[in-house]
Amino acid sequence: MICLKTAKAKGRVMVEPSKSMMQRAVAAALLCDGRSCLRNISLCDDCVAGMDVASSLGAEVSTPANNSVLITGGLKAPSRELCCGEAGLCIRMYTPIAALLDTEVTLTGSGGLTKRPMSMAESPLRALGARVSTNNGLLPITVKGPLKGGEVTLDASMSSQLLSGLLIACARARHDSVINVSSLASKPYIDMTLQVMDAFGIEYGREGYTRFIVPGGQKYQSRDYTVEGDWSGAAFVLAAGALGGPVTAAGLRTDTKQADIAVLQAIEAAGANIDIDADAGEITASRGRLKGFSFDATECPDLFPPLTALAAHCDGVSEITGVSRLRHKESDRAAVLQEQFGRLGVEISLKNNTMYIIGGTGTGGRINACGDHRIAMAAAAYACGLEGEMVEIEDPECAAKSWPGFFEQFGKIGIRH
Known part of the structure; x- marks a missing residue:
């Protein structure tokens, strides 16, 4: 007390520094072929959880120093279950990213995150070619890809976090993806996701906030990125x-x-x-x-x-x-x-x-x-x-x-x- x-x-x-922006940048750096430098980083619990998950998924994450961290990308199957701590964005963003892999990956969390719904991820990921199972709509969630792409409809009235994860992951899917969105909550958070995708060289099309077209097979471009306040x-x-x-x-x-x-x-x-x-x-x-x-x-x-x-x-x-x-x-x-x-x-x-x-x-x-x-x-x-x-x-x-x-x-x- x-x-x-x-x-x-x-x-x-x-x-x-903004944990929302940093978590997105860490995910983008994971999907790069080269090394990125993230500056003005946050070491809050949610960001540390995100870096740990990225490391487990194949990224080489340096020990943070001088308010920055080096991340060398390279997505590969993890050797253990991925724990996202209590970070809601982390679990909903890395679930689609893990579904890029042609192997089963289980993601879970701790504390209040274990009570937050994950059922909204099941239908969209299946439509994009992945296998998905949850614990009656809660964590843990297990996915197996690879994401093939395709057209999917997402109800984003509860949260925009899964949409952020789908947008980031679909750029690495085998084929193009079309994401139709209804009742989007928190549009600015999608603007943040698209801003990070822009920064790392990803192309996409959009019709407002109701339809996103993401070409598959893209490569994220490593870069220096400064996290804003x-x-x-x-x-x-x-x-x-x-x-x-x-x-x-x-x-x-x-x-x-x-x-x-x-x-x-x-x-x-x-x-x-x-x-x-x-x-x-x-x-x-x-x-x-x-x-x-x-x-x-x-x-x-x-x-x-x-x-x-x-x-x-x-x-x-x-x-x-x-x-x-x-x-x-x-x-x-x-x-x-x-x-x-x-x-x-x-x-x-x-x-x-x-x-x-x-x-x-x-x-x-x-x-x-x-x-x-x-x-x-x-x-x-x-x-x-x-x-x-x-x-x-x-x-x-x-x-x-x-x-x-x-x-x-x-x-x-x-x-x-």
Whole structure:
């Protein structure tokens, strides 16, 4: 457990590299013939799991040094079961990649990942020529390729992660693939996948977000690749700044494809101030006259926790839409936010697809992160809206899933433990 001494935050934080971008780049580097250098890397739990899986699938992964890692590609059959830890993108991305191999490969995970659905992978992979079996729709999942290509239909309403995996893998399938997509959730995450494919020399066609044509038999081209800063993590820093500040989040690109740059719109809607220095890669948030706000987080569901922390200190009621996207995260995130912030006196109700947060009722107290990294980080951001009280967080170590050293970074802006 960690005990935070609440205060108005002030200072500057260098944000963690984007785990979403890095995991995609590691997968692309695995599929290259030569050696790639990834710079500005993250060693969060999810990224380490991804590198371990890539190594087991044949990549030569150097020991990270000087904030970079060398990856020499070369896909081959693993000698053991592949464990993706608790990384949802890892399991859903590497399952299609493993299906490129003409041998059985079993992938599994740990913690909450073992409860997250994998049944959506079965039909598409079979249609592309692979054999697939799951544990009644859950992990472990076993696949045997090779992927031959073909035409497939994918319901992506629950998650876009499998589509990312299919896009990356189908470029190495024997023949061309056509992926028809319905009800795509989180379009920006597909933009991120396509951006990485572009960077590694892969060609594809598309009709908006409903149809993707991926020529088979392509070769990924090794390259130097710099991972950009993580807007998902930056959202907690900027929420802290909006509750006091000024707080600057550094190491960010404003021309990013990341969905969570939308946090800037939400913070301004809440009445706080945002200053952007695009050339320096710095965003500064400071307190204004905070008021209840409305925000649609359907395309950026990871913003629910930091925006809940912000809304708890706004005058009036805030409404955040997109609750359906939270059911299969590291926890049932909507229910956990309601329950755990309720322990801090914050009134949260859920109706249909919307979360309602009544601001101004919260106090200090104890919160359980329930193994969810974003709940732990949200509690730290929430503490920035209080003074002279204590916020205790059970299971704070789970923050390392996406940001090792998160609480040390928050100490730099005045939230000490």
